Amino acid sequence: MTPAFLDKIVPREQAAARVAALPQPVVFTNGVFDVLHRGHVLYLGRARELGASLVVALNTDASARRLGKGPDRPLNNEQDRAVLMAALEPVSLVTWFEEDTPLQLIGELRPAVLVKGGDYDMSRLPEAALVESWGGQALAIPFVDGYSTTALVAKIRG
Numbered sequence: 752m753t754p755a756f757l758d759k760i761v762p763r764e765q766a767a768a769r770v771a772a773l774p775q776p777v778v779f780t781n782g783v784f785d786v787l788h789r790g791h792v793l794y795l796g797r798a799r800e801l802g803a804s805l806v807v808a809l810n811t812d813a814s815a816r817r818l819g820k821g822p823d824r825p826l827n828n829e830q831d832r833a834v835l836m837a838a839l840e841p842v843s844l845v846t847w848f849e850e851d852t853p854l855q856l857i858g859e860l861r862p863a864v865l866v867k868g869g870d871y872d873m874s875r876l877p878e879a880a881l882v883e884s885w886g887g888q889a890l891a892i893p894f895v896d897g898y899s900t901t902a903l904v905a906k907i908r909g
């Protein structure tokens with residue numbers, strides 16, 4: 752039998768309709784989320800508490816490769832990253848974007864809240880200005896020191 756949480760994973764073409772049907776207000780975040788760690792799950796838990804639903808948009812593998820995190824990144828492909836994300840209790844819906852930034856997708860979904868981790872300066876993100884243009888909020892969630900996928904991969908590789 753297929754686990755029910757897999758229903759949270761939706762192709763981008765269906766994302767706007769599915770997001771509109773979620774409990775409002777909707778919180779949106781995006782990222783690669785390649786090899787989950789404690790910083791990610793605390794971040795997602797806090798993000799979900801800022802609204803009634805949490806939407807996570809993952810970079811596709813092609814998009815993630817263009818971010819230059821390393822020649823073999825992402826280690827987990829886009830389907831695997833989506834399944835792990837969908838299994839997390841705070842996450843309501845998972846989709847992907849193939850561009851370099853989630854700007855166009857955010858314009859399609861029109862979330863009430865955009866969040867990123869404290870490693871981002873929200874005042875410099877075009878996505879933040881976009882969400883604020885319809886009266887939404889753009890918020891940074893405090894960074895959990897000592898946790899990053901890149902550091903974890905380096906540790907594993909010794």
Ligand SMILES: Nc1ncnc2c1ncn2[C@@H]1O[C@H](COP(=O)(O)OP(=O)(O)OP(=O)(O)O)[C@@H](O)[C@H]1O
Nearest residue numbers: 782783784785790794867868894895898899900901
């Ligand atoms: N330690 C952390 N504390 C809080 N938020 C985090 C932390 N690490 C990542 N995030 C947030 O999670 C989202 C996804 O981040 P990302 O996938 O780049 O994680 P990462 O561990 O920094 O990965 P990498 O080392 O591969 O860049 C981003 O919004 C980022 O701000």
Ligand SMILES: O=P(O)(O)O[C@@H]1O[C@H]([C@H](O)CO)[C@@H](O)[C@H](O)[C@@H]1O
Nearest residue numbers: 781782783784810850851852853876
């Ligand atoms: O996992 P990351 O590196 O935090 O995700 C990136 O975030 C960027 C951010 O939203 C600033 O614009 C985004 O542009 C990029 O495509 C990754 O999702």
